[in-house]
Amino acid sequence: MIHFVLASCLPLVVFGGVAPGIDPVRDVPRQPLEASVQRLVEAMKFLGEPLPDSVISELQFLRNETDDARVVASIQTALDTRCLAVVSINPESRVKVAAGPLTPQLIEKGWRNFLVKVVNEAGVTAPLRCNSPQANKMVRGSSSAAEPKMEISPAESNRRWLDIEMPVQEPMLPNLSGIEVE
Amino acid sequence: MLFRALPSQSVALSIRDHDGKPTTCALLIQDPQGRVYPNPARRLAPDFFFHPQIYRADGETVTLPAGTYRITATRGPEYLPVSFEYAVSEQDDAPKLQIQLQRWVHMANLGWFSGDHHVHAAGCAHYENPTQGVTPEDMMRHIIGEDLNIGCVLSWGPCWYHQKQFFDGKVSKLSRSDYLMRYDVEVSGFPSSHAGHLCLLNLVEDDYPNTQRIEDWPSWTVPILKWGQSQGGIVGYSHSGWGLALPDYLPDGSRGALPGTWGGANNKQSGRAADRLPDYAMPPFDGIGANEYIVASPLGACDFISTVDTPAVWELNIWYHTLNCGLRSRISGETDFPCIYGERVGLGRIYVELDPKLSLSYNHWVQGLLDGRSFVGDGLSQLTHFRVNDVAMGHPGSGEEISQLDLAKPGKVTVTTRVAAMLPEKQSDAGAAIQARRLDEKPYWHLERSRIQGTRDVPVELIVNGEVAAKQTIAADGNWKDLQWEIDLDRSSWIAIRIFPSLHTNPIFVEVADRPIRVNRRSAEWCRRAVDVCWEKKRPQIREAERDEAEQAYDQARGYYDRILAEIDSDTP
Numbered sequence: 001m002i003h004f005v006l007a008s009c010l011p012l013v014v015f016g017g018v019a020p021g022i023d024p025v026r027d028v029p030r031q032p033l034e035a036s037v038q039r040l041v042e043a044m045k046f047l048g049e050p051l052p053d054s055v056i057s058e059l060q061f062l063r064n065e066t067d068d069a070r071v072v073a074s075i076q077t078a079l080d081t082r083c084l085a086v087v088s089i090n091p092e093s094r095v096k097v098a099a100g101p102l103t104p105q106l107i108e109k110g111w112r113n114f115l116v117k118v119v120n121e122a123g124v125t126a127p128l129r130c131n132s133p134q135a136n137k138m139v140r141g142s143s144s145a146a147e148p149k150m151e152i153s154p155a156e157s158n159r160r161w162l163d164i165e166m167p168v169q170e171p172m173l174p175n176l177s178g179i180e181v182e
Numbered sequence: 183m184l185f186r187a188l189p190s191q192s193v194a195l196s197i198r199d200h201d202g203k204p205t206t207c208a209l210l211i212q213d214p215q216g217r218v219y220p221n222p223a224r225r226l227a228p229d230f231f232f233h234p235q236i237y238r239a240d241g242e243t244v245t246l247p248a249g250t251y252r253i254t255a256t257r258g259p260e261y262l263p264v265s266f267e268y269a270v271s272e273q274d275d276a277p278k279l280q281i282q283l284q285r286w287v288h289m290a291n292l293g294w295f296s297g298d299h300h301v302h303a304a305g306c307a308h309y310e311n312p313t314q315g316v317t318p319e320d321m322m323r324h325i326i327g328e329d330l331n332i333g334c335v336l337s338w339g340p341c342w343y344h345q346k347q348f349f350d351g352k353v354s355k356l357s358r359s360d361y362l363m364r365y366d367v368e369v370s371g372f373p374s375s376h377a378g379h380l381c382l383l384n385l386v387e388d389d390y391p392n393t394q395r396i397e398d399w400p401s402w403t404v405p406i407l408k409w410g411q412s413q414g415g416i417v418g419y420s421h422s423g424w425g426l427a428l429p430d431y432l433p434d435g436s437r438g439a440l441p442g443t444w445g446g447a448n449n450k451q452s453g454r455a456a457d458r459l460p461d462y463a464m465p466p467f468d469g470i471g472a473n474e475y476i477v478a479s480p481l482g483a484c485d486f487i488s489t490v491d492t493p494a495v496w497e498l499n500i501w502y503h504t505l506n507c508g509l510r511s512r513i514s515g516e517t518d519f520p521c522i523y524g525e526r527v528g529l530g531r532i533y534v535e536l537d538p539k540l541s542l543s544y545n546h547w548v549q550g551l552l553d554g555r556s557f558v559g560d561g562l563s564q565l566t567h568f569r570v571n572d573v574a575m576g577h578p579g580s581g582e583e584i585s586q587l588d589l590a591k592p593g594k595v596t597v598t599t600r601v602a603a604m605l606p607e608k609q610s611d612a613g614a615a616i617q618a619r620r621l622d623e624k625p626y627w628h629l630e631r632s633r634i635q636g637t638r639d640v641p642v643e644l645i646v647n648g649e650v651a652a653k654q655t656i657a658a659d660g661n662w663k664d665l666q667w668e669i670d671l672d673r674s675s676w677i678a679i680r681i682f683p684s685l686h687t688n689p690i691f692v693e694v695a696d697r698p699i700r701v702n703r704r705s706a707e708w709c710r711r712a713v714d715v716c717w718e719k720k721r722p723q724i725r726e727a728e729r730d731e732a733e734q735a736y737d738q739a740r741g742y743y744d745r746i747l748a749e750i751d752s753d754t755p
Contacts, residue, residue, distance in 0.1 A: 048215045106188070107247045
């Protein structure tokens, strides 16, 4: 199970089924969306899992288009199918999460990079955090106790097989930007 | 959400030593993004989660997803790092990786066997869940992977009651002919810790008499050292420099504030870290290093003090002063893994010379430590054949006295040795950063600090009575250099070789006209005053019931140094 949490909001953590199909969010200013997508493209390249050439070409093509509404919708269409999850924040800052269209596939002992679409109706600018019971620390460091308590048993440790990192270093940003979709 | 995980490749490893024999080494595996494999956050022993590297033996495997990697193989400081690109393909059903290791020096072949007398299997960077530290098998893997001939795994406060099950008063059954491991004790996290932590080696019994719990042990160190010696143990103080900090030098040459407890500039009156030996400034004696050593050594209760894991000047200063007062406790080298250094076992080490006719045994090795037939350091510089006239370090000399040369009258002696060192031809940015650091910042001992700026050369210093008597420069190119000095000795003296701060030998003692070593009044006064400073700091933490006995021991030490002062000729410096 994976949880998404807004660091400064009341967390409402849901993994409630699969998003049946992601409708593009229409009322989004083009410029900040384009800028965030450009950061995403660079970040995926840096992380060793660049977006496919077809997606890059489509995004490049859209940069020269003049119909802002169509560009905003098309950017989302190009990326939505690559989203593992869709996080929705309603105007009251309540959060819900649904599975995205991407097949959730990992690699043993390796890293995979996934996109998460955030529909941010509240304009929240808190950090988005992702966690999971399986991603908790496998071990408890030394407390220097001569007889330490057993709180993470070997069996429990083995259940903690997952590691999650949210790339927040440049070109990505540590916080949500507050725009309607990113 | 249910994830499906695609299998990665199991890469079969062929790891060959310099002579083609299978061995174990350290592997650092990184992808082009710099991510380390296996992921440290998901490691359990034998892979340590606080390491980037892992240790694998020939014939073992490592699981890697398809991709390209930069792999660096190392095996301790006697080897040259081997670095290469390696690609794992999805199409390859049985990927193989061959690694050929390369040495620049092979000390064991020359009769010198490396050891680290202070590593831990629990506490500090180790975990206490899901298990209480790691197992002897895990420690043995790391010892072999760092080409450490002797690994002394010391149980101590953290996880004491679990880890002590591995102590049996013998060399571990996991040992091999050329790599030995023994479990012993560090008295740390015990009531006496305030006076200095203790390494007790070669013990038969690991519980102090009439104790059930850690809390029952003595609250000062001398009784524990004596108990260790009484059972045939070899005993000394750990991480000697702690509590023995020395004040900075200010730009005008005056002394400023003490640095931080663990080194590094203090905010007030900081300048250049203390860099001269001997240093006659008085340390605070407020830490867990060789503090009560100033009392234990004249009582004959301390066989060695530890070096290489705290600032070199702090460690060596107290030792030099006591040598100047005729005492003969030796130095040994340690890492205090994974506390002071978690990087690897054997980062700080001692090399002990053994009789080439005998196979490696722990008893012979620890006897060599006791006899001072040894040098300490980071392993990046090496030494053999240290002699004064015909007396070799750690061997029987005049009158069969170990390491002692007797001269009928003052005169010339000839000092000889062979030295080799290895630095990259050109200093890397990392090397330059090490050299630029204060001497009390990590790594405290490192050959890069010795590099003569803009060259590959390092100075080899001849130390007489704590002062540099002569110096020669060698190229740190891995080749052995024969060195020789002729020096005049006008009185009884101790002589050592050092490459500061990378290598330091134990002394050879020269007694002239049957006079014991009494170097100067200043060292004797320093030691005498140090006993008082130490007593003031330690007394409040010694149990009332033990305080009289402790005070008597401190008085004995005062008496020793007072006698030295009385014996020193009034015309000595």
